[in-house]
Amino acid sequence: MKVTSVSVRAALVVGSAAAAAALAITPSQAATGYAxxxxxxxxxxxxxxxxxVIGIFSTGDVDLGAAPGPSGLNNNIESVWxxxxxxxxxxPERNYNGGSADGISELVPRTAKATFYPKFRNTTSSIKKLG
Structure with a gap:
């Protein structure tokens, strides 16, 4: 078979279409980590x-150990954004109790993104929005 520029172009078009179709049916990458x-x-x-496991909150949770709410997060939080x-x-206790003199174990300001210090990891049982 004689290779011509027309047959090469046709092969490229068919190959490009197949590649585009393969890309179109590939599932998108799911976000990971903080993303x-x-x-x-x-x-x-x-x-x-x-x-x-991720828990997503708008207002907090009075008892991470009770349903409804994200499963498996009571005393099992190590990082936050x-x-x-x-x-x-x-x-450290449900109903916003326990912790230091002010009752708070850890204050997480807006925009904070971090892994908790070891002494604060896996100690949270309730989360309260402060305003």
Whole structure:
């Protein structure tokens, strides 16, 4: 078979169309780590650096151990990203109790993104929006 510029161009067009079709049916990459946290929300994670189970909050939760709410996060939060415009307080007991003299175990200001210090990891049972 004689190769001509027309047959080469036809092969390129067919090959390009097949590649485009393959790209069109490939599922998009799911967000990972901190990138899973939507704008305007407080997100907590069961692992460091935004890994593990994610909990997404608008107002907090009086008891992370009770339903409804994200499963598996009671005393199992290691990192946080506060993408909201409010501060949040984290408490070691349900109903916003326990912690230091002011009752708060950890204060997470708006825009904060971090892994908790080891002494604050896996100690949160309730989360309260402070305003």
């Amino acid at each position: 899973r946290c939507p704008a305007g929300k407080l997100c907590v994670f069961s692992g460091t650096n935004g890994s593990g 506060n993408r909201s415009s409010s501060n949040f307080a984290f408490y």
